[in-house]
Amino acid sequence: MQRISQYFYSKSSFWVFLITLALFVVFMLVVLPSESDRSAQVTGSVTSLDTTFYYTRDQLYQIAEDFGQEGRLYYLDSRISFDIVWPLVYTFFLINTISWILNKTILEESKLRLLNLVPLAAILVDYLENITNMVVMFRYPQPTDILASLAGVITSLKWVFVGGSFLILVFGVVLWAGVKTNIIKT
Secondary structure: OHHHHHHHHHHOOHHHHHHHHHHHHHHHHHHHHHHHHHHHHHHOOOOOHHHOOOOOHHHHHHHHHHHHHHHHHHHHHHHHOHHHHHHHHHHHHHHHHHHHHHHHHOOOOOHHHHHHHHHHHHHHHHHHHHHHHHHHHHHOOOOOHHHHHHHHHHHHHHHHHHHHHHHHHHHHHHHHHHHHOOOOOO
16 A cells, blocks of 8 residues: 555656646536536436435435436446546546645655545445446346445445545645645644
């Protein structure tokens, strides 16, 4: 883990920050709204499993029913295209930005430097969420009870790691500002 963490620190920079920030902002302002609109149009629903914090097995089955066959096929297609790229974008942004900021504020010997790996947990759980929901959507109306029951928990875990990553980023910015203004000594 230490080597992976150190690798990210060695690759983080202001220029990589600008590139990943630009990609993140473009996705947030252009790609995500467009994808959301298209999804609502095809599935006939504004409910998005990806933006829900938790859902039950029965709620997942109801969403699969509401989507209809065309909506489920669209859902599968978007998981294979859009939802592979978006987690990469937010993960690269978070890992680089956290690494870049913590590199300026946390001593190399500190275990806190491993916090730059939290976004990796987020992307892994995000992909697990996508796979789980894809299997449920693909098999519907055949029940996939174990995966359908786990899906909501996996989605919650994703949000814990994504939210945790942003909290670490805020922590790093506050720490960096404290160091820059000599409020905090390293």
